[in-house]
Amino acid sequence: MNLIRIGSKQAAGVVIGPVFAILAALVAGGIILLIIGFNPLKTYYELFSLGAGTYLGITESLKRMAPLLIMSAGLIIVFKAGVWNIGGNGQFLIGAVLAAGIAPLIMDKLPIFFYFVVLGLLGFIGGASWVCIPAILKAKYEINEIIVTMMMDFIAVNFTSYLVRYPLNAQPGLFPQTAVLPIEKRLPNISLTEVHIGLIVGLVMVVLVHYFIKRTALGYEFRFAGENKKAAIYAGINIKKVIVLAMLLSGGFAGLAGANDVLGIKGSFQAEWNPQYAFSAIPLVFLARFNGFAVIPLAYFFSFLSIGGEFMSRAANVPVFFVQVAEALMLIFFGVSEYLKKRSKLF
């Protein structure tokens, strides 16, 4: 009886916190909409119906889930380990540009399955390479990884822009982009749908990471280091290994998300492209409290929010930036919900 009550109380706590944060953010966002002269109810109705109420919206949202899921998998690892990697946008770009640059070279030489695997690995390696410097500086010299990953982000934007404008530019003189992959060299769709298989990759990654953190010895070391660094050191955990591994994995997942978007949606890397998924994935994994299974519905929610926002900025005149505001508010209200939880012990 007691156990059941504790169990249901915990389950309620997992749900109530994020739901509160989301609702509060939507209310606060609604007030902002009202101030800038939009009807919040109408805006939200359109946002949700465009994102989750039409075939096109659902398809696009499911496609958008893939990079969010993959990136979230990496963030779960790194945040659980108590390390901050906020440069996911840059790692995403490096993974994407590597996949987009190499794909045309190998697409006719490898069987299609290995071609995808190789490019996925390249994306992973690309993203991981971009956190090497922050990871080593953090592990060796305790240099703040937040600052360094952020700096690497700006370097990545410029570096990929250079690559796409010069060495990888497939059409000099026109809008710079890498060679466009033919449809048959992009990720195939899940049968009976128009959603490419990146979604399945994302779901698998998030679930794998969830069990990796919960069930494996290494995952336990990550959690221990994240919860109590001093005790972990005392218990003989190699904290430097944890920092470097967690950061490399998170960067790798961000890079894989980049390869996924190139192979699944874009078919090439275009200049100025920077979808900044990390800015959605960070609030997302906090709302999910680093729980892989909670990430999945939230990723769908964030996806249809951003797809709805994109559709709406074409239909009505509420720019896509509103969704960015709403997501930032969710992160802030997530913090508030933690306060309320401590304060009231209600949930």
Next chain:
Amino acid sequence: MNSIFSEPFFTVLFGGTLTASTPIILAAIGEDFVESGGILNLGLEGMMLLGAFTAFIAALITENVYIGLLSGMAAGVVLGLLFGYLVIYLKINQIVAGLGIGLFAIGITSLLFRILFGAEFPVIPDITDKTAIPLLSKIPYASSIFNQHLITYISWILLPIAWWVLYKTSFGLNVRAVGENPAAADVHGVNVYRTRYLTLLFEGVLAGLGGAFLSICDLSFFVFHMTQGRGFIAIAVVMLAKWNPAGIFYGAFLFGICHSLTYGLQILGLDVPREFILMLPYVAVIALLCILARNTRFPAAFCNPYERE
């Protein structure tokens, strides 16, 4: 190709360096106080950005640079106090709150700018009045050093003042005590919460001013996320300076050099892709952290919310 010893090159390099370092100096002084008091404010970037946006709007309407600067400061203060409420009163994780504030500022400034101006990028008619220091501003090659905006001179004067306040006054002592051992400071009658709120208020003024300087003094327009990491660079500069305001000048100066090289090298006509020049400030920050900020000792209560017993 212009000679490297040509006067235009030096004018752009010297003048550009000091102009570019001004927002960093201002924001870093503020962050120095906040961090010395035991709080890490990653929302600094957002405070600067909202300051830049608000100042731009105010200056565009009034065509008065000082009203613009004051509005920018006010915007910084609002975000600073909001951040303070989140991390001091609600005791939310400071990194989460800082990132949230930062993302919020990027989103809301972009949203409002798009709604107000659509796809246009209006430019404020020339309102920036540079203050040329008599005689010194006539020196060849170095003329641009002494032909800066008033705010730039103020930022230089603020550096020694900030050092004096932090190390030589009782307020500064309180700030550092609160950052090292808030419980002990509390026992000795220091109001921990008020001290921390004050540092954030102070930072809001300076970061808002820094952002405002960027949009209406250095430039005369606003673009999406125009701070481009300057808030994070300012935080890095504070770490490089090991929380001593006197050290802020060097880091900010170096950022300024890297930034002004962007234009300087273009004047020289060097055939380096522009992207590599644009990377310079960020590479320099990492390199410097690597050399100077190894195993730095942080204020003991850094990032810990204070709970009164």
